[in-house]
Amino acid sequence: MSEQLLDRSLVLAAVRVTESAAVAAWTLSGRGDEMAADRAAADAMRAALDELEIDGEIVIGEGEREEAPVLYIGEKVGRGGPFQLDIALDPLEGTTLTAKAMGNALAVMAWAPRGSLLKLPGAYMDKIACGPGYPAGVIDLDRTPAQNVVALAAAKGVAASEITVCVLDRPRHAEIIASVREAGARVALIADGDIAGVINTADPETGVDLYLGQGGAPEGVLACAALKCVGGQFQGRLVFRNADERARARRVGIENLDKKYDLHELVREDAIFAATGVTKGALLDGVKVQHGFLHTHSLVMNSATRTVREVRMRRPV
Helix, strand or coil: CCHHHHCHHHHHHHHHHHHHHHHHHHCCCCCCCHHHHHHHHHHHHHHHHHCCCEEEEEEECCCCCCCCCCCCCCCEECCCCCEEEEEEEEEEECHHHHHCCCCCCEEEEEEEECCCECCCCCCEEEEEEECCCCCCCCCCCCCCHHHHHHHHHHHHCCCHHHCEEEEECCHHHHHHHHHHHHCCCEEEEECCCHHHHHHHHHCHHHCCCEEEEEEEHHHHHHHHHHHHHHCCEEEEEEECCCHHHHHHHHHCCCCCCCCEEEHHHHECCCCEEEEEECCCCCCCCCCEEECCEEEEEEEEEECCCCEEEEEEEEEEC
16 A cells, blocks of 8 residues: 555545546537547646646556647656656546537546556457455456356346446447346446446446446556445456557557456556546536536545545535
């Protein structure tokens, strides 16, 4: 456990960073411009990070240096100070959701001691996740979706028909959906935002037991930072569409391109995870203005202390 992450100021600072990004993105909610919303969130998050007394390095960000004007992989952030941190972030998870004023858009960030977050390329990843309270190995990426449903149901002590599986609504997931339904389980489809989809498995109020499917590899690290705080399980394997993506993986130090990663390989030490709702969703309320006040709803978790906090901020507009 890192002594750094016992510093309460790091928890509060993380929330301030995601709040800044969420508010900036929300101003463009429903405007139909995904790129503008994402850039506004990124600029706001970058400005908030640079106000902090941290020595931070972006290891999961908006892309490689030539692809992203801010928050690119390898960028240094913060004013300097005693905290040397790896930072994984997504200033706006759900650009399409925000542009269309749909629910479940988030601003998310995680940080951990330097060298403890696995650097991953901008590729896809096959993922499986469940929440806490199950024996180790209850889920396995190498089993079929139906087999994982049956195993999880047995561990939970319920019929397979009582299991709900969250899946991104994409054509590539047709076989997963069919297998889950063949096992008798429910499928909860989401339009976007697989970080929230994974985190939902750890919150009993969402009704989600299992997450399955293929999404962004960098988002897998962020989701694992959250699950590490509450004891969930995760496995992921990189999926490459072309030689360029394989070359990117090798550039960031990935040697075994077929490796199956678990949660603690993606996030090797304790981490702090923060998320602020941009638009109202299952996990968090969105930004709103009422009676002259701006309201935000955030979640911040610290695996070093196993604490989970909900934070509601109100300030005059």
